[in-house]
Amino acid sequence: MFQKLLNWDKETFIYLNGLGTESYDSFWSTITEITTWIPLFLLFALLFILKFPRRESLLNILSVVATTIFIVVLTYLAKIFIERPRPCNDxxxxxxxxxxxxxxxxxxxxxxxxxxxxxxxxxxxLLRSRVKWAWIFFLWPLAFSYSRIYVGVHFPLDILVGAIIGILSAIFFYKMYKRLFYPTQG
Incomplete structure (x- = not known):
């Protein structure tokens, strides 16, 4: 069963990666760089500043930073523990x-x-009750994640598991944030 899953993962990767063409290489190579998204991070900070009182906006920003640090450390530890080669190195x-x-x-x-x-x-x-179109931000991780298949460095299961762990981590940190700073609010 596990071997079937890994075979599916490789076959799906080969198919999705094979959809790429030279005319889109520059686009996806840009999308995959974290620095490309700095304006989006600044937009997140600006929205917190505009939509919340000063203390709450700072707490929101710090909670996003704490979530990010946690997920970066968790990802690093998983990679060195599991040691799965990247597609480009397979x-x-x-x-x-x-x-x-x-x-x-x-x-x-x-x-x-x-x-x-x-x-x-x-x-x-954090923003969903104050920014009705906040769901659109999910276009970023979808494009960012797919870019990793396009450029040849991640299998689909790497992406899927990473997305699930990222979302679950955010939910955990959000609940902790609410419990720590707003214990009377349900």
Whole structure:
């Protein structure tokens, strides 16, 4: 059963990665860089500042930072414990795929997926009652995560597990945030 899942993962990766074309390489290579998203992070901070009183906006920003630090550490520990090679470093498939990036660390689970979904879920949970269109922020982790398949560095299961762990981490931190700072609110 587990081997079937891993085979599906490789086959799905090869298919999705194979959809790429040179004309989109520059776009997806830009999307996969964290620095590309700095304006989005500034928008998140600005929305907190505009939509909440000063103390609460600072607490919101700090809670997103705490969630991010947690997920980065968790991802790092998972990668060194599990040691799954990245597709670009997997000798059974790397000659059959498009490779645009070649990191040498491990693959499981995706730090891009876990951190982007954690940040977005936390921002969404904090802003959803004040910014009705906050759901649109989830376009970022979807594009950011898919870019990792496109550039040849993550399998679909790396992305899926990273997204789930990121969202669950954000929910946990959101509940802790509410319990610590607003214990009387349900």
């Amino acid at each position: 000798e059974t498939i790397n000659s059959a795929i498009r490779i645009l990036k070649t990191p040498t660390d491990y693959s499981f689970f995706s730090g891009h997926a876990s951190s982007s979904f954690a940040i977005t879920a936390m921002v969404f949970l």
